[in-house]
Amino acid sequence: MEDPIYWPSFFFLLFSAIACAFAVAVVVTPNVVRMAFYLVLSLAATAGLFFLAGADFVGAMQIMIYVGGTLVLLIFGVMLTSQDRFISMKTSNFELGMATGVGVCLFILLAVAARSIPEWHGLTAQQVAEIPLEPTAAPLGMGLLGARVDSPDRSGYLLIFEIISVHLLVVLVGAAYLARARRSRSGFSLTSDG
Amino acid sequence: MADFFISIQIWPWLAYLAAALIQITLIVTLVAAGSLLFIWLERKVSGRIQDRLGPTRVGGKFGWLQTLADGLKLLTKEDLMPEGADEFLFKIAPYVSFCASLSAFMAIPFAGGEHPFVALHLNVAVFFILAVLGLEVFGVILAGYSSASKWSLFGAMREAAQVVSYEVPLGMCAVVPVLLAGSMDLVVIGDRQAGSFLNWYIFHDPFTFVIFWVYFTCATASVNRAPFDLAEAESELVAGFHTEYSGLRWSFFFMAEYGSMLAVSLLASILFLGGWHGPIPVASFLGLTFDHGFWYGVAGNVLGTANIIVKGIIGVTVMMWVRWTFPRLRIDQVITTCLKYCVPIAAVMFLGATFWQYKWPNGITGGQSARTYSVREQWSAPAVPAAAKPAEKAVKIEPQPLTTAMGIARTE
Numbered sequence: 119m120e121d122p123i124y125w126p127s128f129f130f131l132l133f134s135a136i137a138c139a140f141a142v143a144v145v146v147t148p149n150v151v152r153m154a155f156y157l158v159l160s161l162a163a164t165a166g167l168f169f170l171a172g173a174d175f176v177g178a179m180q181i182m183i184y185v186g187g188t189l190v191l192l193i194f195g196v197m198l199t200s201q202d203r204f205i206s207m208k209t210s211n212f213e214l215g216m217a218t219g220v221g222v223c224l225f226i227l228l229a230v231a232a233r234s235i236p237e238w239h240g241l242t243a244q245q246v247a248e249i250p251l252e253p254t255a256a257p258l259g260m261g262l263l264g265a266r267v268d269s270p271d272r273s274g275y276l277l278i279f280e281i282i283s284v285h286l287l288v289v290l291v292g293a294a295y296l297a298r299a300r301r302s303r304s305g306f307s308l309t310s311d312g
Numbered sequence: 313m314a315d316f317f318i319s320i321q322i323w324p325w326l327a328y329l330a331a332a333l334i335q336i337t338l339i340v341t342l343v344a345a346g347s348l349l350f351i352w353l354e355r356k357v358s359g360r361i362q363d364r365l366g367p368t369r370v371g372g373k374f375g376w377l378q379t380l381a382d383g384l385k386l387l388t389k390e391d392l393m394p395e396g397a398d399e400f401l402f403k404i405a406p407y408v409s410f411c412a413s414l415s416a417f418m419a420i421p422f423a424g425g426e427h428p429f430v431a432l433h434l435n436v437a438v439f440f441i442l443a444v445l446g447l448e449v450f451g452v453i454l455a456g457y458s459s460a461s462k463w464s465l466f467g468a469m470r471e472a473a474q475v476v477s478y479e480v481p482l483g484m485c486a487v488v489p490v491l492l493a494g495s496m497d498l499v500v501i502g503d504r505q506a507g508s509f510l511n512w513y514i515f516h517d518p519f520t521f522v523i524f525w526v527y528f529t530c531a532t533a534s535v536n537r538a539p540f541d542l543a544e545a546e547s548e549l550v551a552g553f554h555t556e557y558s559g560l561r562w563s564f565f566f567m568a569e570y571g572s573m574l575a576v577s578l579l580a581s582i583l584f585l586g587g588w589h590g591p592i593p594v595a596s597f598l599g600l601t602f603d604h605g606f607w608y609g610v611a612g613n614v615l616g617t618a619n620i621i622v623k624g625i626i627g628v629t630v631m632m633w634v635r636w637t638f639p640r641l642r643i644d645q646v647i648t649t650c651l652k653y654c655v656p657i658a659a660v661m662f663l664g665a666t667f668w669q670y671k672w673p674n675g676i677t678g679g680q681s682a683r684t685y686s687v688r689e690q691w692s693a694p695a696v697p698a699a700a701k702p703a704e705k706a707v708k709i710e711p712q713p714l715t716t717a718m719g720i721a722r723t724e
Contacts, residue, residue, distance in 0.1 A: 151398075151457055152400070182446070186443065189446075192450065193469075196456075255435050
């Protein structure tokens with residue numbers, strides 16, 4: 119049966135257009151809070167791309183960690199700029215030129231790398247429809263527990279997972295140590311009227 | 313639903329479009345009708361608690377058309393914006409809140425079985441809903457920042473402090489039913505509690521009973537309801553983050569608030585209160601399951617949908633009852649409640665529920681054995697043949713309760 123609109127392509131183009139457009143907007147806009155907000159939209163559109171690819175766990179992760187994490191950026195933006203009303207950032211022409219150069223180089227590198235993988239292009243809609251949609255959460259979880267479901271002869275990521283979690287725990291403890299209210303030992307106390 | 317439309321021989325693109333439109337319409341209708349009902353209910357409940365009558369005139373006996381009159385009034389109000397405001401962010405902030413609250417309904421199932429009533433059947437629905445509901449804060453903070461008013465900014469900053477405190481215990485509470493069901497799929501979690509109310513996860517063991525109340529506290533904090541409504545705190549901050557808003561934009565914030573109240577109540581009823589499975593299993597007594605035929609199952613699911621919506625409304629009513637009964641907490645008290653009390657309680661209860669599940673995986677009565685094994689076999693079925701010879705690693709890990717907590721491979 120002929121299909122005039124192929125929805126996955128439509129949504130791929132929609133989400134990627136949103137992601138790219140707001141990524142450019144992040145770079146162009148001078149206001150920090152708007153920048154953070156555009157970053158949120160760009161990252162959320164990327165999450166949409168993950169959902170479109172059937173990777174719902176990674177998509178939810180993208181929303182939770184990246185989009186949710188940008189909240190902190192937004193809060194800092196608000197806290198740093200709300201004293202002067204809507205402060206603007208100016209970038210010099212030199213910085214702009216450097217950033218453009220690096221960005222174009224990175225884009226060319228990624229585009230060439232992506233094109234060089236033969237499995238990633240030349241598929242028809244028919245071939246794509248035949249690729250089975252496999253659940254991703256369980257293999258990911260098993261992989262982090264040390265057992266690879268997709269290729270059982272290879273080891274999982276248990277050690278890496280543990281190292282990262284211990285590292286994060288150390289960071290948390292360190293942050294709590296640095297941020298805790300210091301009890302005055304020498305009769306000297308901090309006052310807020312500075 | 314798209315499969316149903318494809319099966320009646322129309323073009324696939326039209327089938328997907330029709331399915332999407334029907335689902336969007338149903339969800340938007342639910343949220344909009346929900347807000348209409350809840351605003352009226354809020355007035356009635358607050359009136360009764362304060363020994364008043366509440367609205368009595370508009371629309372006859374109980375003032376049930378009051379919300380419509382409110383809505384008309386809001387529509388005719390002038391759309392104001394302060395002079396120094398950041399125009400783009402000021403205009404978009406209410407929609408950000410509303411979108412986040414509405415998107416959570418995409419992944420909430422209203423009935424289960426073989427053909428669940430859910431717009432987007434996600435394998436990781438619990439995680440997705442918690443992630444999306446967390447985005448509602450963006451609207452509040454953007455509104456507070458862009459209004460160019462100190463009251464709004466104070467509200468936004470309080471909200472920021474509140475977010476970091478309630479998200480940790482909320483996540484820990486939601487993990488416990490995931491652990492018991494062995495899946496992050498809300499349809500599976502709901503269907504594991506089939507039967508009478510004794511199978512509900514709130515009555516699974518003493519730990520889950522406690523953790524339900526911790527979840528409810530944190531959920532109340534997450535939707536900015538009193539006693540946690542510090543972001544608006546009308547006695548201190550005029551109206552907090554929405555001080556400068558008027559008319560329709562203001563009402564979008566309230567649609568978002570009532571929408572997410574309903575969302576967290578529905579999530580609570582799926583995670584702990586059996587979801588679409590009632591206190592008494594009426595649908596299976598009447599034979600309305602998918603075993604008897606497709607349309608019997610659909611009829612049973614319609615009953616289940618009514619069931620879960622009633623549970624959601626009860627949850628929202630309890631939140632109103634709490635709002636009009638307790639005084640507002642101070643910001644340090646909110647952070648203390650969430651981080652000093654809710655997190656340790658949730659952690660201890662999580663450990664307790666883990667040990668309970670390890671000791672009595674089928675419940676004390678052993679009544680849940682059949683379902684437990686079916687879930688585990690579902691998971692191991694695709695893994696073991698693929699693993700073939702050197703599969704001992706995967707097989708060895710398999711009987712531990714942790715593996716099922718990571719989510720189940722659906723073998724459809």
